[in-house]
Amino acid sequence: MSEESTEEAADRADDQPLADELPADELPAGQVPADDVPADEVPADEPVDAAAGEPAPAADSATGAAADQPEPAAGEPDPDAGEAGPAPASRRLTGTKLVVAGLLGLLGFTFAVQVRSVADDPTATALDQEELVRILANLDAHEERLRDEIRELEDTRTRLTTRGQSQQEAQAEAARRADELGILAGTLPAVGPGVVVTLHGGPPAVDAAALLDAVQELRSAGAEAMQIDGGGKSVRVIASTYFVDGEGGIVVDGTLLQSPYRITAIGDPETLAPAMHIPGGVVASVEGDGGTVTVQEEPGGVEVSTVRQPDTLEHARPDS
Amino acid sequence: MIAVLALVAGVVLGIVLEPEVPVWLLPYLPIAVVAAFDAVFGGIRAKLDGIFDDKQFVISFISNVLVAALIVYLGDQLGVGSLLSIGVVVVFGVRIFGNVAAIRRHLFRA
Numbered sequence: 011m012s013e014e015s016t017e018e019a020a021d022r023a024d025d026q027p028l029a030d031e032l033p034a035d036e037l038p039a040g041q042v043p044a045d046d047v048p049a050d051e052v053p054a055d056e057p058v059d060a061a062a063g064e065p066a067p068a069a070d071s072a073t074g075a076a077a078d079q080p081e082p083a084a085g086e087p088d089p090d091a092g093e094a095g096p097a098p099a100s101r102r103l104t105g106t107k108l109v110v111a112g113l114l115g116l117l118g119f120t121f122a123v124q125v126r127s128v129a130d131d132p133t134a135t136a137l138d139q140e141e142l143v144r145i146l147a148n149l150d151a152h153e154e155r156l157r158d159e160i161r162e163l164e165d166t167r168t169r170l171t172t173r174g175q176s177q178q179e180a181q182a183e184a185a186r187r188a189d190e191l192g193i194l195a196g197t198l199p200a201v202g203p204g205v206v207v208t209l210h211g212g213p214p215a216v217d218a219a220a221l222l223d224a225v226q227e228l229r230s231a232g233a234e235a236m237q238i239d240g241g242g243k244s245v246r247v248i249a250s251t252y253f254v255d256g257e258g259g260i261v262v263d264g265t266l267l268q269s270p271y272r273i274t275a276i277g278d279p280e281t282l283a284p285a286m287h288i289p290g291g292v293v294a295s296v297e298g299d300g301g302t303v304t305v306q307e308e309p310g311g312v313e314v315s316t317v318r319q320p321d322t323l324e325h326a327r328p329d330s
Numbered sequence: 331m332i333a334v335l336a337l338v339a340g341v342v343l344g345i346v347l348e349p350e351v352p353v354w355l356l357p358y359l360p361i362a363v364v365a366a367f368d369a370v371f372g373g374i375r376a377k378l379d380g381i382f383d384d385k386q387f388v389i390s391f392i393s394n395v396l397v398a399a400l401i402v403y404l405g406d407q408l409g410v411g412s413l414l415s416i417g418v419v420v421v422f423g424v425r426i427f428g429n430v431a432a433i434r435r436h437l438f439r440a
Contacts, residue, residue: 106384107332110373113391114333115340117366122344124359127351139411 193235196246196318200235204276204312205283207292211301212269218253218260220301224273224292225251231285233275235314241268244316263318274314279307357411358399361418365398366391368422371429378436398422 192198207224209216221238225247228236236247245251245262254261259268275282286293286305293303351359369391376382398418405414 104384106388109388110384110391111332111336113366113388114370115336115343117363117370117391118337118340118342119344120340120359120366121363122341123349123351124363126344126348127356128360 194248195320196235196248196316197320199313199315199317200276201311201313202234202276203279203309204233204274204314205279205286206306206308206312207273207275207286208270208304208306209273209296209301210270210303211296211299213255215296215299215301216260216269216271218255220292220296220299221260221262221271221273222253223295224286225253227285227288227292228273228275228277228282231277231282233277233282235276237274237314237316238262238267238271239274240271241266243267246314246316246318247273248318274312276312276314279309283307357406357415358402361398361402361415362395364419364422364426365394368425368429369394371426371433375429375432375436378433 189198193200205228207228209220209224225236225238238245238247241259243265245265245267247262251263256266259266260271261267283305285291286303288294293305296303369387372390373382373387376387401418402411402415405411408414
């Protein structure tokens with residue numbers, strides 16, 4: 011079997027190079043097809059177009075029959091007819107046939123794979139190395155530009171954040187100062203530990219001078235906010251507060267207060283209370299004149315709730 | 331017949347399996363496919379001429395593919411890979427045209 015086929019193959023190999031191999035080998039030289047169809051085709055080629063339809067198949071079948079296998083029918087080199095020669099079926103499934111089938115299968119496989127891969131990513135395969143390098147360089151430059159941009163934006167963000175932070179801090183500081191100043195100026199109510207000093211009695215024991223003394227002592231001892239109640243009225247004590255003896259009471263900042271006078275002061279109770287009791291101080295002098303003074307420590311907190319409207323400044327302006 | 335079936339089966343397999351083409355094979359695969367197509371059309375033509383030979387087909391198929399790949403490889407080494415690839419494609423394209431013309435004459439007598 012194999013002998014037979016090899017024999018035949020060798021047989022044909024002797025015969026065919028002119029017909030089969032030449033076209034394959036000569037074309038790379040850049041010749042026109044006319045050159046590579048020497049023995050078999052040329053006669054059947056141009057002349058056939060005009061004149062003879064028959065001679066070509068005749069010639070084919072002649073060579074085929076002579077070299078290869080006896081042609082059953084007359085003229086047409088029908089593909090199936092050529093295959094289905096008189097040769098036994100077993101011979102048709104020899105190794106070479108299987109190899110041919112395998113190669114064609116491989117071809118179809120690679121073809122499909124290649125088409126798919128090109129369809130998946132047209133750029134990678136369609137572009138040559140130079141273009142890819144150029145694209146890569148472009149991308150690098152683009153990346154560099156974007157990095158620069160990122161850096162700039164991050165700088166800006168940092169700057170803005172710090173500025174915002176410092177602004178916030180400044181705002182908080184300003185608000186805190188405004189609160190402090192508001193408490194000092196008497197425009198805001200205040201709470202905190204402190205003392206309540208109550209003075210009973212009228213002149214000469216408790217007069218404007220005694221009240222002023224008490225306020226000064228408390229202030230010296232560190233009182234931060236004070237108000238004086240008396241006769242149902244209340245006055246917030248600030249820097250410009252004045253005390254005048256009036257009819258049946260004491261006029262404080264234009265408001266007539268009546269005994270008993272109740273001074274509420276926010277500050278350290280342990281400092282404020284002793285300040286009232288120092289020898290020759292408020293308590294001593296008032297009680298020496300017949301009045302009574304009670305000093306009540308309130309570590310838990312007292313409330314200075316009376317406020318006054320801020321004065322409208324007419325001449326002074328903030329410097330800066 | 332079996333060859334045509336094998337070709338169809340190969341295409342179907344390639345579509346179904348969707349294998350990833352290894353990178354080192356990327357430049358050679360298209361050229362090899364073109365070369366193989368040239369061999370196939372040459373084989374069809376030989377078949378129609380009645381001078382088809384299995385062994386010859388196998389040898390021309392393999393040598394076509396190998397030479398094509400070799401040319402591309404050489405071109406890559408020389409730094410003219412794309413140009414040589416184009417050359418190979420042109421040559422095989424011309425040959426495929428020639429073979430198809432011959433096949434056409436056989437089939438349509440024109």
